[in-house]
Amino acid sequence: MFVIDILDHGKNNKLIHANKDVPIPGDGDVLIDIKASGVNRPDILQRYGLHPPPPGSPSHPGLEVSGIVMDLGKNVKKFKKGDHVIALLGGGGYAEYCISNQYLTLPMPDNLTFVEAAAIPETYFTVWNNVFRIGNLVKNETILIHGGSSGIGTTAIQIAKEFGAHVITTTSEKEKVEKCYELGADLVVNYNSHDFVEEIKSSEFNEVNLILDIVAGDYTSRNYELAAMYARIIQIAYIKGSNVNLDLSPLMRKSLIHTGSVLRPKNLSYKTAISIDIEKYILPKIRNNKIRPIIHSTFDLREADAAHSLMKSGRHFGKIILTQ
Amino acid sequence: MFVIDILDHGKNNKLIHANKDVPIPGDGDVLIDIKASGVNRPDILQRYGLHPPPPGSPSHPGLEVSGIVMDLGKNVKKFKKGDHVIALLGGGGYAEYCISNQYLTLPMPDNLTFVEAAAIPETYFTVWNNVFRIGNLVKNETILIHGGSSGIGTTAIQIAKEFGAHVITTTSEKEKVEKCYELGADLVVNYNSHDFVEEIKSSEFNEVNLILDIVAGDYTSRNYELAAMYARIIQIAYIKGSNVNLDLSPLMRKSLIHTGSVLRPKNLSYKTAISIDIEKYILPKIRNNKIRPIIHSTFDLREADAAHSLMKSGRHFGKIILTQ
Structure with missing residues (x-):
């Protein structure tokens, strides 16, 4: 599958186009066909080696996605193939596919586009x-x-x-x-x-x-x-x-x-507690249009570097999203 | 009654011997005949105008005492005249008598001297x-x-x-x-x-x-x-x-x-919550000799200035107590 990866973490870092195997969902995981990925400031820190992915997470960047469930690991009761979902990731959102733990995966509100939905998890x-x-x-x-x-x-x-x-x-x-x-x-x-x-x-x-x-x-x-x-x-x-x-x-x-606090290195139980709150208190308010993700602009996944340049400029208002 | 008061709060401050009226206990207060008073670093800050007594507290220093209940205001159920007590004060412990709210007054453990007991409240x-x-x-x-x-x-x-x-x-x-x-x-x-x-x-x-x-x-x-x-x-x-x-x-x-945190300016309900804990969790351990106040030395109340000099020197180990 196509991924955006980081070459030379540090001062001379750059984003490159690369290929990796489609990941296989483990126990409790879902495989997501990614439709949109949120861009976050920590993605830029990661290029400089300052915000490494936690153990077990992919090395290519991307902390949040929206997409469609393609496959299920063992013991996944919460979702079925074809479900539209959003997910908080330890990394790997800048790609065609990703793996997400079911507890950090949430049903995508029907009233949102994939672009809007991808803006939710990390923030x-x-x-x-x-x-x-x-x-x-x-x-x-x-x-x-x-x-x-x-x-x-x-x-x-x-x-x-x-x-x-x-x-x-x-x-x-x-x-x-x-x-x-x-x-x-x-x-x-x-x-x-x-x-x-x-x-x-x-x-x-x-x-x-x-x-x-x-x-x-x-x-x-x-x-x-x-x-x-x-x-x-x-x-x-x-x-x-x-x-x-x-x-x-x-x-x-x-x-x-x-x-x-820094969210990324926290363990599954810590993040799951937040996930339960988001599903209970926030998603209903998004479905009722009381709260909405604010999108500044979208870039094709292949143009991730331009998206990062915009984020560094500080000219945006709201989220920058990568699409495919 | 005899009190130690502060003249010229600030750079040229000094402790003086003075006289004030014996205070009259208000609703929920007890009048204590002071036997010993703890010396605390904030007493020295008070001399420099840096740790003022909260509204309603006496202006002369002293945050804690041990002594004997002399008189009761209205609605005091917890104590009777003659009880040996310790008390946390907003000020006024460097004196012959003081007023204390009943909720910040605690029974004095029998196995302590007045000197030892006076070392308890503030710390x-x-x-x-x-x-x-x-x-x-x-x-x-x-x-x-x-x-x-x-x-x-x-x-x-x-x-x-x-x-x-x-x-x-x-x-x-x-x-x-x-x-x-x-x-x-x-x-x-x-x-x-x-x-x-x-x-x-x-x-x-x-x-x-x-x-x-x-x-x-x-x-x-x-x-x-x-x-x-x-x-x-x-x-x-x-x-x-x-x-x-x-x-x-x-x-x-x-x-x-x-x-x-700074304890002194906190309100009565805040301090009462601590007082309840001290009575429940700490006093039994003092009575059982599991925990004990550590006394470095005592000074006559009239020698409060010498007690402050010792505290400033940092040569002490444990509390410095004023007696009368």
């Missing part, structure tokens, strides 16, 4: 896990989502709003600001023209209970400044770098919780 | 809250306690060991190292002669699940380095300063939780 699992399971966001709390225009951002704005939180987000450019408001944000700060700490402190919200942060760098101390008593600050990336200068006194004084 | 409440309620330490986990010779340290070593954890602690000087082993520590690192990261990494423990830290400064990044997956790092002071240079990537990669 929805990540947002649900960090905002609700780790961050314990509850109704009427205020959440600050940095990077509102990213796949994570567009997902988090909608889910947090739908579950009754007040939503603040940061983004750049006037057009993206407007789109974040359309997704349901209560306050959007353009970080290019405004200081987000000042804007939030002078707003009706004043402080925030949960911060979902993909930025780090100088944002970290500013996050501490905005945090309310008992606020949770959750680190899921560090676009501005992981090295920070920090005054820890607000952490103590306000009993803050600073934590973070 | 035992703090350790229990941070290690068990916030930090969720469970049996067979490994805890690292920085500053094993402090009041907090000598308490935490004993409680963590008694509840089934592996206990590592840091301290200075050979004599203190030996005393920490006597209290039950499994590994004691002399930070003057050894690097605690290297010592722990090369020990049978290798990594730690919970860190109770009073140091901060350069210890913070080293705490992150030693932390196991899902470890909790709990900041309860920052003797080396609250400003840190930190790489956040271990926080994300290992799903660490970095948090902290």
